[in-house]
Structures are given as C-alpha cells and as structure tokens.
Amino acid sequence: MSVVVVGAGLAGLTAADALARRGVDVQVLEARDRVGGRMHGIEVAPGNWADAGAAYLGERHTHLLALMAESGLKTAPTTMDGASRFALGAGSPDSVPGRFPPLSGVALGDMFDLLDEVTRSVRADAPWLTPDAARLDAMTAAEWADTHLRHPDSRLFFPLFLGEMMAAAPADVSVLHMAFYLRSGGGLRYLNAFAGGAQEWRIDGGAHRLCEALAAGLGDRVRLSEPVTAVEQDDDGATVRSAGGATRADAVIVALPPVLADRIAYTPGLPAPRSGARTAPGCAVKVHLVHPSPLWREQGLSGWSVSSDGPLLSTVDDSPEEGGAGVLTGFVTGEEARRFAALSPAEQRAAAVGQAARLFPDLPEPIGFHVTDWVNDPYSKGCYAALFGPGDWLALGPGLTRPHGRVHWAGTETSTEFFGLMEGAIRSGRRAAEETAARL
Numbered sequence: 459m460s461v462v463v464v465g466a467g468l469a470g471l472t473a474a475d476a477l478a479r480r481g482v483d484v485q486v487l488e489a490r491d492r493v494g495g496r497m498h499g500i501e502v503a504p505g506n507w508a509d510a511g512a513a514y515l516g517e518r519h520t521h522l523l524a525l526m527a528e529s530g531l532k533t534a535p536t537t538m539d540g541a542s543r544f545a546l547g548a549g550s551p552d553s554v555p556g557r558f559p560p561l562s563g564v565a566l567g568d569m570f571d572l573l574d575e576v577t578r579s580v581r582a583d584a585p586w587l588t589p590d591a592a593r594l595d596a597m598t599a600a601e602w603a604d605t606h607l608r609h610p611d612s613r614l615f616f617p618l619f620l621g622e623m624m625a626a627a628p629a630d631v632s633v634l635h636m637a638f639y640l641r642s643g644g645g646l647r648y649l650n651a652f653a654g655g656a657q658e659w660r661i662d663g664g665a666h667r668l669c670e671a672l673a674a675g676l677g678d679r680v681r682l683s684e685p686v687t688a689v690e691q692d693d694d695g696a697t698v699r700s701a702g703g704a705t706r707a708d709a710v711i712v713a714l715p716p717v718l719a720d721r722i723a724y725t726p727g728l729p730a731p732r733s734g735a736r737t738a739p740g741c742a743v744k745v746h747l748v749h750p751s752p753l754w755r756e757q758g759l760s761g762w763s764v765s766s767d768g769p770l771l772s773t774v775d776d777s778p779e780e781g782g783a784g785v786l787t788g789f790v791t792g793e794e795a796r797r798f799a800a801l802s803p804a805e806q807r808a809a810a811v812g813q814a815a816r817l818f819p820d821l822p823e824p825i826g827f828h829v830t831d832w833v834n835d836p837y838s839k840g841c842y843a844a845l846f847g848p849g850d851w852l853a854l855g856p857g858l859t860r861p862h863g864r865v866h867w868a869g870t871e872t873s874t875e876f877f878g879l880m881e882g883a884i885r886s887g888r889r890a891a892e893e894t895a896a897r898l
Contacts, residue, residue: 459898462487462698462707464686464722467495468512468880469868470713471672471680472525472887473894478676480895485707486676487700489685489837493673496841497880499666500828502748503783507664508776510744510830511841512880514657518644519881521888522668526661529671533659534779537752538652540760543817546614547766551817557652559764565609569616570646572606576633577640583874585638586855595851599636600628614766621791622764622772623649624878625742625842628792635846642877656879662779665880685837688723689865696864708898711890713868715739716854717839724865730857732867736847737854739840740878741795741833745770745788745810748826752777752784754818761786763817768794769809773817786814786824799833843878844871859889861897866890 459482463474466488477484492498498511514536515522526532544559545551552560559566581588588594599620607613617628623646624631624639631639643649649656661668673680681702688699689710698705712719716733752775754761761775770788777785788810790798798806807827815821832841846854858872868890873882 459483460485460707461709461711461894461898462696462705463711463713464689464698465495465713465869466490466493466669466673466680466682467713467869468497468669468883469870469887469890470495470711471669471676472884473711473713473868473891474676474679475672476888476891477895478679482895482898484676484679485705486680487684487686487698487702487705488680488682491683493680493682494666494669496832496838497665497669498830499664500746500830502746502785502826502828506778506783506785507666508746508785508787508828509660509665510746510828511832512665513660513776515661515880516648516654516656516658518648518656519876519879521884522881525884526668529668531667531671532662534662535659536652536657537775537777538760538762540755540758542760543763545763545765545767545817551763553759557762559615561611561615562609565611566615568609569607569612573640573646576602577637577646580634580637580641582638582641584855585634585851585874588634591634591852594634594637595632596848597633598629598848599626599631599633602633602636603628617792618764618766618771621794622789624845625740625791625795625840626845627741630738630741630845630847632846632848632850634851638851639877642874642882643879644876660776686722688725690725691863691865709864709866709894711866711868711894713887713890715839715844715869716871717844718837719867724862726863728862730854732854732858733844734847734850734853737850738845738847739833740842740845741792742841743790743795743798743833744830745790745806746776746826746828747786747788747811747814747824748828749784749786749822749824751781753821754786757819759818765813765817768813769798769806770813770817773814786818788814795833799831803829861893866894
C-alpha cells in the first residue's frame with residue numbers, strides 16, 4: 459500500500475506520520491525547501507527563535523499537546539504582566555491595566571453580545587446547514603457591522619478584533635464564516651484570551667520544531683523543493699507529477715490551502731473547486747523587532763498594544779522565557795497587511811520601528827528586524843487560514859472533506875474543529891489518514 463501526501467505542513471506531516479505507523483509506504487512532496495508550511499521559525503538571536511507563523515495554543519488543543527509531548531516539546535507561557543498600550547484615534551497612546559481598551563464598556567459589551575449571539579447560532583460541524591445559512595453566507599462581516607454596530611467605539615474596534623482573531627478585513631469574509639470561525643475555535647472569549655484561553659502558551663523554542671520532529675521521524679520519505687503540478691488517476695492507482703518527476707501511489711492526500719489545491723491539474727477533473735472567486739488569503743504580515751532584552755518591561759509595560767492606525771495593529775511580547783533577547787511581535791492584518799506588504803523593505807522598517815517607538819516610550823532602534831509576508835507567500839497564499847467570502851460555505855462546505863476518487867483532503871481549512879489553528883491541522887491530517895487507510 460502506498461500513499462503520496464502533497465504538502466509538508468502540520469496537516470500533511472501528521473497524516474504521513476499516522477500512515478507510516480500503520481506500515482503504509484508514504485512519500486511527502488513539499489514545494490518549499492523546508493517543512494512546516496505556515497509554521498515557520500526565524501532565529502532572532504543566537505539560539506533564540508521566534509514564530510513567524512502559527513504560534514499560540516491552549517489547554518483545549520488536546521491533539522497538539524499530546525503530539526508535543528510525544529516529540530519531547532514543552533510549552534512556554536505567554537507573558538502578559540504589566541500595562542497595555544492603546545492608540546485608538548487621535549492623541550497620545552494610553553497605558554491601561556489589563557487588556558480592555560479605553561473605549562465605552564457598554565458599546566463593546568453590546569458588540570461582543572451580538573457576536574456571541576450569531577456565533578452560537580452556527581452549526582460548527584456543518585456551517586452550511588445552519589438555519590438561515592443562505593442569508594448569513596451572503597452577507598459580509600462589514601455589512602453586518604454597518605447594520606448592527608451603532609456606537610463609534612464598537613465600529614472602531616470591530617475590524618481590529620476581527621484582524622486579531624482571523625487576519626481578516628471585514629469585507630473579505632461572510633458572516634457565516636466569521637461566526638463559524640469563532641465557534642470552531644472555542645468561542646470568541648476563549649479565542650481572545652491569554653490565561654486560560656487559546657493564546658495561553660507558545661511552543662518552547664518555536665512551533666516549527668514540531669514539524670521538524672515529525673519530518674525527522676519520516677526521514678527521506680519527505681522530499682523538499684518538489685511542487686506538485688498534477689494528480690492523475692486510473693484504474694490501478696494515481697500518478698503525482700512534481701518537479702522531481704512522476705510518483706505512483708494507491709492514494710493521494712492533498713494537504714494544501716484551498717486556493718493552492720485548485721492550482722493542481724486533476725485527471726479526472728474535480729467535480730467542484732476547492733475555492734471560490736471570493737475566497738481570499740488570510741491577510742497577515744508578522745513583524746519581529748528584536749532588542750537586547752524586553753526593555754518595555756522596565757516601564758511596567760507588558761508589550762501588548764492595540765492601534766487603530768497601522769501598520770502594527772497589535773503587538774505582543776514574544777521574548778524567550780530563558781532570556782537572551784527581547785522580542786516584540788507586531789501583527790499587521792486585514793487591509794493594513796495588503797498596504798504594508800506593498801512597501802519597500804526600508805519603508806516597512808521605518809513605519810514599524812517608528813510606530814513601536816511611539817507606543818513604547820524611549821524604545822531604541824531594534825538590533826534585529828524581521829518581516830514575514832504571508833499575503834504574497836506563493837506556497838501559503840495567506841495566514842492564518844483561507845478566508846471564506848460570501849457564498850463560499852454553501853458552495854464549498856459540503857465537498858471540503860469528500861474524497862475525489864483516490865484523492866483525500868487535509869489541511870486546517872478542512873477541519874470543522876479549530877479551523878485555522880494548529881489543532882485543526884492535526885485533526886484534519888489524522889482524519890485524512892484514517893479515511894485513506896480504511897480505503898486501502
């Protein structure tokens with residue numbers, strides 16, 4: 459029995475690992491010269507790594523925690539001690555205890571109640587079967603906000619919240635997708651929380667280490683720099699064509715984001731596409747400003763900030779627990795990510811460093827500066843996950859996990875549990891492996 463897995467991100471590697479343990483002959487073909495996909499580490503100082511892609515996890519991410527334990531990896535707490543900084547509208551940034559912005563508590567409370575109401579209405583296991591799904595899938599989150607959010611504070615904060623949670627501009631996603639994403643991830647309060655929530659921990663040493671551990675276990679069965687161009691099925695099996703030639707197998711698992719999966723030529727052709735005209739890439743650019751130590755802590759600041767003007771719409775302290783560097787991670791999301799990604803490297807640095815200096819007084823020039831542009835990444839097409847636009851869930855949802863002959867599907871976008879998160883990727887890979895093994 460043989461299987462080819464297309465994509466060496468977390469979903470593909472998890473699927474390959476599960477199949478290899480069953481004694482299946484498996485090959486993983488990866489377009490990049492590295493494994494990990496949207497889990498990517500960068501060395502910000504000697505021996506110190508930061509997450510340029512997926513980073514955070516919480517106690518509900520049980521499959522991820524178990525896989526980490528198997529691989530000998532530990533969690534590191536997300537540091538949130540100290541005051542937060544908010545630059546919302548005109549005037550100087552404000553220092554505030556905790557993470558609640560200096561805006562109308564009543565207005566934001568009403569906004570979260572409305573979000574919670576629509577989130578609870580969605581069927582997490584099959585969003586397209588949600589009562590009133592057609593209306594919710596036809597409306598963008600921007601249109602929903604125009605109708606439901608009246609107070610200027612909630613209208614100001616809503617796109618910032620959506621950018622942080624989903625790396626989405628409100629005009630890019632349907633209400634059904636917004637509500638499903640929040641419910642799939644455990645609810646908006648869990649997703650938005652550090653202590654006790656989905657952002658409680660990081661993987662010590664970087665999330666990429668998990669993918670490297672899985673790849674090490676697979677050895678030479680992982681083949682890098684082999685983008686797949688075609689999958690051809692016949693009565694006896696399937697042929698996967700890549701930069702390295704043709705590989706025969708009994709079955710194939712495609713573990714790619716929907717837009718990239720659609721770029722493969724399938725014979726016979728797919729009965730329905732994996733993405734639609736309104737399916738957008740997750741709009742995220744990650745910026746790391748590296749200092750000798752977390753200098754903001756000396757002023758009683760946590761490193762957490764939220765700004766209504768970019769490029770850094772939020773920042774967080776991602777400094778290594780053992781010391782050695784101070785890492786301020788900036789998130790550029792939504793429409794701001796598209797604008798920032800179009801700047802030259804010099805313009806990006808000037809904009810990000812200048813804003814950080816305004817947010818954190820007396821912060822000097824960083825000794826290291828890194829930009830990871832997921833918007834234009836050819837082998838991810840966005841991060842955190844694909845954004846389903848109006849009409850996508852009704853058109854695409856029923857077929858996201860339906861096999862196409864010998865071709866099965868994995869990837870966090872195929873998981874109705876923890877969609878867009880590392881946990882969702884692992885669950886999707888294991889589901890695809892089980893389906894494929896059962897077929898074989």
